[in-house]
Amino acid sequence: MDGLAERAARWRWLTVASGEAAKEMATAEGLWQRLLAAGGKRDSRILALGGGSVGDLAGFVAGCFLRGVEYAQLPTTLLAQVDAAVGGKTAVNLPGAKNSVGLFHHPALVVADTGCLSTLPRRELRSGLAEVIKMAALLDTRLLGQVERRWDRLVAADPEALAPVVAAAVRAKATVVVADPTEAGERRLLNFGHTLGHAIETVSGYRRLRHGEAVAYGMLFALRLARARGLPARDADRLRAVIRRLDLPPLPKLARAGLLAAMARDKKTREAGLAWVLPESLGRGRIVSDVGAAELRRQLSAFLADPWA
Numbered sequence: 001m002d003g004l005a006e007r008a009a010r011w012r013w014l015t016v017a018s019g020e021a022a023k024e025m026a027t028a029e030g031l032w033q034r035l036l037a038a039g040g041k042r043d044s045r046i047l048a049l050g051g052g053s054v055g056d057l058a059g060f061v062a063g064c065f066l067r068g069v070e071y072a073q074l075p076t077t078l079l080a081q082v083d084a085a086v087g088g089k090t091a092v093n094l095p096g097a098k099n100s101v102g103l104f105h106h107p108a109l110v111v112a113d114t115g116c117l118s119t120l121p122r123r124e125l126r127s128g129l130a131e132v133i134k135m136a137a138l139l140d141t142r143l144l145g146q147v148e149r150r151w152d153r154l155v156a157a158d159p160e161a162l163a164p165v166v167a168a169a170v171r172a173k174a175t176v177v178v179a180d181p182t183e184a185g186e187r188r189l190l191n192f193g194h195t196l197g198h199a200i201e202t203v204s205g206y207r208r209l210r211h212g213e214a215v216a217y218g219m220l221f222a223l224r225l226a227r228a229r230g231l232p233a234r235d236a237d238r239l240r241a242v243i244r245r246l247d248l249p250p251l252p253k254l255a256r257a258g259l260l261a262a263m264a265r266d267k268k269t270r271e272a273g274l275a276w277v278l279p280e281s282l283g284r285g286r287i288v289s290d291v292g293a294a295e296l297r298r299q300l301s302a303f304l305a306d307p308w309a
């Protein structure tokens with residue numbers, strides 16, 4: 001901030017509650033008022049320093065303030081560095097409806113400093129690694145190999161081991177986003193593990209599992225559906241083995257009916273029904289909408305009985 005003070009006409013710290021609690025309409029409104037009171041103009045800029053919660057909120061606030069001002073993402077969690085800070089999705093939550101109000105507003109700049117991650121709780125780091133595995137599985141098998149080989153250094157938050165992994169994950173995500181900025185097609189591949197993952201988060205009230213942990217369980221479930229559609233066993237086994245290394249907390253006790261209802265309500269569900277992102281092989285994914293109700297109920301019961309089977 002000292003460096004910025006030399007270049008900016010004026011600057012202010014605007015702080016918000018830690019974590020998901022920040023992503024509320026009332027917080028956004030408070031920030032707009034504080035921006036106006038501080039003399040914010042069309043050429044003011046917002047710097048989002050924090051995890052994905054801060055990034056999503058700040059991007060939303062920037063996208064609406066005076067019909068849109070520039071912002072930069074300075075992500076401080078691994079999840080935000082590899083995923084949330086890139087791609088221009090911004091949002092706040094409504095009660096019971098996560099990310100339901102927002103807009104696509106791309107940051108002018110993203111600066112990911114892996115040195116920031118040394119203070120991150122290990123559980124948050126592993127949650128970010130789950131998103132790296134998600135992208136590597138469908139978009140970049142070399143990245144998957146890198147994650148497997150450097151695992152011990154990655155979970156120890158070694159900034160030098162993390163830097164090339166963050167760079168590769170961002171490259172993979174950016175390539176998909178550039179080709180499909182509004183998620184009409186290929187960008188949906190980034191939702192691998194999210195169909196069930198989001199439902200798990202909704203049903204367990206966002207308290208029991210971190211986002212990446214829920215996505216990891218979602219990927220495990222997607223692997224079952226994919227195996228039934230021809231994913232080779234060795235590919236499924238390799239992915240399951242790397243997900244196992246995340247050392248996930250146990251899956252909370254969840255009712256099948258609640259998960260099915262949450263999936264039906266999810267904003268990614270189309271009129272045509274539930275869409276699943278499934279690997280065909282490592283490095284290749286496709287969107288599938290032919291999972292029938294009976295198959296889904298059967299597979300979900302088996303998964304809830306033993307997610308790892």
Ligand SMILES: NC(=O)c1ccc[n+]([C@@H]2O[C@H](COP(=O)([O-])OP(=O)(O)OC[C@H]3O[C@@H](n4cnc5c(N)ncnc54)[C@H](O)[C@@H]3O)[C@@H](O)[C@H]2O)c1
Pocket residue numbers: 018019020023050051052053054056076077078079080083084085086087088089090099116117118119120121124127211
């Ligand atoms: N926009 C997108 O494309 C996208 C993609 C994925 C996730 N998300 C969103 O991101 C959010 C989750 O982001 P997250 O996992 O970064 O969590 P988070 O932003 O809630 O941060 C988790 C915790 O880590 C703390 N923290 C942040 N940086 C730290 C550091 N360097 N050292 C110590 N503690 C630190 C925070 O204060 C918070 O308590 C969710 O709201 C999710 O919806 C958005």
